[in-house]
Amino acid sequence: MLDIRMFRDHADVIRADYDKRGIPHDSIDAVISLDEAWRKSQYDADQLRRKRNEAARGIAAAKKAGDEEAFALIKSEVDSIASEIEKLGVKAEQLQTERDAIRMSVPNILHESVPAGNDEEGNTQHSMHGMKPEFSFDPRTHNELIEMNKWVDLPRAAKVAGSRFYFLKGDLARLDLALQQYAVDFINSKGYTFVQPPAMMNRHAYEGVTDLGDFESVMYNVQPDGLYTIATSEHPLTAMFMDEVIEPSLLPIKMVGVSPCFRREVGAHGQGDKGIWRVHQFTKIEQIIISHPDDSWDFHEELLTNCVELWNNLGLHYEVVNICTGDMGTVAAKKYDLEAWLPGRGEYKEVVSCSNCTDYQANRLRMRYRTPDGNSAVHTLNSTAVATSRALVAIMEQYQLEDGRVQVPECLISRMNGKTHLEPCEW
RNA sequence: GCGGACGUCGCAUAGCCUGGUAUCGCGCCGGAUUUGAAAUCCGGUGGUAAUUUACCGCGGGAGUUCAAAUCUCUCCGUCCGCGCCA
Numbered sequence: 001m002l003d004i005r006m007f008r009d010h011a012d013v014i015r016a017d018y019d020k021r022g023i024p025h026d027s028i029d030a031v032i033s034l035d036e037a038w039r040k041s042q043y044d045a046d047q048l049r050r051k052r053n054e055a056a057r058g059i060a061a062a063k064k065a066g067d068e069e070a071f072a073l074i075k076s077e078v079d080s081i082a083s084e085i086e087k088l089g090v091k092a093e094q095l096q097t098e099r100d101a102i103r104m105s106v107p108n109i110l111h112e113s114v115p116a117g118n119d120e121e122g123n124t125q126h127s128m129h130g131m132k133p134e135f136s137f138d139p140r141t142h143n144e145l146i147e148m149n150k151w152v153d154l155p156r157a158a159k160v161a162g163s164r165f166y167f168l169k170g171d172l173a174r175l176d177l178a179l180q181q182y183a184v185d186f187i188n189s190k191g192y193t194f195v196q197p198p199a200m201m202n203r204h205a206y207e208g209v210t211d212l213g214d215f216e217s218v219m220y221n222v223q224p225d226g227l228y229t230i231a232t233s234e235h236p237l238t239a240m241f242m243d244e245v246i247e248p249s250l251l252p253i254k255m256v257g258v259s260p261c262f263r264r265e266v267g268a269h270g271q272g273d274k275g276i277w278r279v280h281q282f283t284k285i286e287q288i289i290i291s292h293p294d295d296s297w298d299f300h301e302e303l304l305t306n307c308v309e310l311w312n313n314l315g316l317h318y319e320v321v322n323i324c325t326g327d328m329g330t331v332a333a334k335k336y337d338l339e340a341w342l343p344g345r346g347e348y349k350e351v352v353s354c355s356n357c358t359d360y361q362a363n364r365l366r367m368r369y370r371t372p373d374g375n376s377a378v379h380t381l382n383s384t385a386v387a388t389s390r391a392l393v394a395i396m397e398q399y400q401l402e403d404g405r406v407q408v409p410e411c412l413i414s415r416m417n418g419k420t421h422l423e424p425c426e427w
Numbered sequence: 428g429c430g431g432a433c434g435u436c437g438c439a440u441a442g443c444c445u446g447g448u449a450u451c452g453c454g455c456c457g458g459a460u461u462u463g464a465a466a467u468c469c470g471g472u473g474g475u476a477a478u479u480u481a482c483c484g485c486g487g488g489a490g491u492u493c494a495a496a497u498c499u500c501u502c503c504g505u506c507c508g509c510g511c512c513a
Binding site: 039040042043045046047049050052053055056057059071074075078079082244245246247248249370371372374375 | 456
């Protein structure tokens with residue numbers, strides 16, 4: 001959510017952003033006119049309240065003096081004011097609710113370096129990393145590899161849970177755990193505090209960190225308690241400081257979180273989503289920074305640098321993409337994706353997303369820091385370090401051998417008890 | 428799950444019984460003093476607005492009342508004890 005002051009004082013900035021995104025200005029105009037009407041109603045109601053309070057002050061004195069006549073006089077005056085206040089107050093509340101409903105849908109202001117474009121075709125390449133692996137045979141897709149090695153059991157998972165769930169087995173499951181530990185240790189060594197968050201959140205906190213549409217298409221709703229399973233640890237870790245005023249000396253707050261992530265993936269279908277590429281549950285190691293507004297752009301680059309180092313250490317080939325206006329979504333002001341090369345499929349596919357949300361989440365969550373002129377919204381940033389299911393796919397496809405086995409990336413061998421190759425499961 | 432206590436500005440706390448202007452302390456910010464720091468002193472430190480002022484605000488919601496932090500109901504949360512439990 002944008003600061004209401006943006007609409008009052010810098011509407012031209014929002015308009016320029018809308019032009020860049022190619023959307024009409026209707027919602028901006030609506031917010032501005034509703035805000036003006038709300039301020040007027042609010043002011044009028046305040047003036048009436050003032051009148052009432054002034055009159056009511058005489059009541060205590062009249063009561064004490066036992067002057068019933070004066071009391072009755074004042075009471076009738078107060079009563080008539082009260083009904084007017086009631087009417088104006090309801091009106092003001094409606095206006096504010098309507099204003100903020102529209103304001104919630106207004107997207108964040110994009111950074112100037114975000115390329116223009118209508119969809120993912122408009123994303124631009126930021127950088128290329130690692131060597132594209134060469135094969136003396138036809139590289140297999142991860143779907144083929146998990147099946148021939150019996151590393152993933154999808155039918156039985158469908159039986160006990162549903163489609164897009166999986167049992168991860170044997171050496172691949174061990175690799176998943178090794179990846180988690182390696183990624184957590186790596187980011188932790190950069191000065192990020194390791195945090196394990198709750199895997200469920202209540203509605204109120206969740207509304208602060210996500211689009212309303214996500215409640216239908218992304219999150220599982222757990223009844224009868226009305227909780228939502230988290231789609232990423234970004235959500236609890238960002239909401240962790242909601243409604244708080246943070247001492248500036250505590251900033252930046254840097255965290256590395258690990259959690260299971262649950263996604264309903266409503267509407268996701270197709271051949272390209274087979275296997276464990278797009279699933280209802282996976283584990284993700286996430287970087288989170290809560291920063292002073294002046295520092296957030298430097299930290300955005302730091303998050304990307306951490307990812308690049310981590311993925312280079314895994315020895316994988318990938319590109320970094322600068323997400324364009326049409327592919328951005330509402331929350332981020334700028335976003336980089338890492339897209340890993342999947343030789344079996346012959347495509348680069350998204351494995352990491354690295355965003356600066358500036359004050360957009362903080363405004364809704366009321367996360368502020370103390371300044372000499374009052375409290376002001378902090379900036380929030382988030383970036384995947386590793387989503388294990390997708391990293392496993394990239395490792396399997398890039399490190400595969402002709403016999404279907406998979407080499408273990410150098411940096412993970414010690415966490416695999418010295419194992420250098422993933423061996424098939426017997427069943 | 429049962430019983431009890433409690434929820435007040437960043438933290439901590441008074442006010443609640445007996446309804447009528449949000450208390451004291453710590454921390455933080457600014458200023459004075461100082462070579463610098465500490466100590467000391469002064470001021471500020473919830474939100475909104477049309478900002479010398481006004482309104483709102485004491486976990487959320489509702490009610491009683493001219494008037495609610497204060498009384499009533501309800502929901503949420505925390506702590507303590509008991510029970511259950513990886």
